[in-house]
Amino acid sequence: MKRYCRSYLVLLIFVAGVCISLSTSAHALTTTHYTLSSTTISSLRIVQLTDLHNSVFGEENSRLIDAVRDQSPDLILLTGDLLNSDEQCTDIATDLIAKLCDIAPVYFSNGNHEIEYKENYGVDIGELYREAGAVVLEKEYQDITVKNQKIRLGGIYGYCLPGKYLETGEADPEETAFLEEFQDTDLPKILMCHMPVCWMINGSLDDWDVDYVFAGHVHGGEVILPFVGGLYGPDLGWLPGKLQGLYSSENGEKTLVLSRGLGTNESIPRFNNIPEVMVVDIQGKG
Secondary structure, three states, X not given: OHHHHHHHHHHHHHHHHHHHHHHHHHHOOEXXXXXXXXXXXXXXEEEEEXXXXXXXXXXXXXXXXXXXXXXXXXXXXXXXXXXXXXXXXXXXXXXXXHHHOOOOOEEEOXXXXXXXXXXXXXXXXXXXXXXXXXXXXXXXXXXXXXXXXXXXXXXXXXXXXXXXXXXXOOOOXXXXXXXXXXXXXXXXXEEEEOXXXXXXXXXXXXXXXXXXXXXXXXXHHOEEEOOOEEEEEOOOEEEEEOOOEEEEOOOXXXXXEEOOOOOOOOOOOOEOOOOEEEEEEEEEOO
């Protein structure tokens, strides 16, 4: 009898743990900090938000907005999938953008859900985001000045394969043309790109002359398994390993910043995967 009671207690503790993790992975909020060194930027704080998927943290996203405001960012980068392509609701995303614009300049690049939303409903989400106050960059860039520092900031939705893949027909000529133009500057280069896979495994981080790439899309692998990493990643399959944090080029001079994001629209729920506000400080060496 005692053995059955112990087994029942263990089962209850396990179920409670699963429920708590599912709840925190949907409703809790954490801030992740990284510091990167630079020879061309003296001081810059960036907050990245990605893959909101119409999630709400507090009334009218008040907890999320407060978390961003507390970081006093110089720039706010939104790297796609703020909404869901199978829901007509756009207010959560546009209201968030409008409030973020009161904190710092907001820049946005498309995710797959913004692309699919237009296909499903015939609405240009980029225009709605512009009206809310964001600068929308899709295969576009701007040379901006932040804290008396000139920076080239761009945005693109796509895989961004290295140029050598043009020979095999795998690379998109429009993407490569944009990236060739984007990298043609002596300014420090920051790129918003929703899709991280080619920057991770196809050599894009080594091939393209981009200092910092900010990406999302893979939601940290949805379920994060201890000592293993993500359970599943789009374009990466099952058990792809770590799907969050920093990735460096072979020479260590370029960095991919991959956020696990804030929400999900997948059939696999987030588990052991607390939604995050990504904060990156870029500081001059020495």
